[in-house]
Amino acid sequence: MDYNVYLLATDPLNPCRDVIHSRDTRLKVKVYCLDEERFSPDDNEIQLYGYADHKLYAFETVNVEAEDALDLVGAIQWYANYIDFPKMEILPEDPRPRAQYRDVK
Template sequence: MDYNVYLLATDPRNPCRDVIHSRDTRLKVKVFCLDEEGFSPDDNEIQLYGYADHKLYAFETIDVAAEDALDLVSAIQWYANYIGDPEMEILPEDPRPRAQYRDVQ
């Protein structure tokens, strides 16, 4: 079985702004800590969300290509293991109540 290898770029000024890079594809994923910063989803990208250690994260692709989108969940699972919460629940939509309201307007 093939395993994807992921690399992590971190911002020394913002510990909540990681970028996951796939070594084998062009997939790049920005990580946002929604409890600590604002987040406005880009309509041209894919967003998934996850709860880990009582924190809510948003994961957003960067210039996603259709063939790389398939690796998104495994990249998030890799990140969950990296931060020490392999049981992270991955969600398809922003679970925050105000995010749902914004979409209706």
């Protein structure tokens, strides 16, 4: 079985601004800590969400291409292991109640 290798770019000034890079594909995923910062999803990208240790994370692709999108869940699972929370639940939509109304004025 083949396994993808992931690399992590971190921002020393903001621990909530990690970027996951796949070594084997062009996939890049930005990580956001939703409890600590604002997040506005990009309609042209894919977003997934996850809870880990009572924190909510958003994962958003960067310039995603169709063939790389298949690697997204694997990248998030790798990140969950990296932060020592391998049982992170990955969610397809933002679970925060107010997120459902973000486009309503």
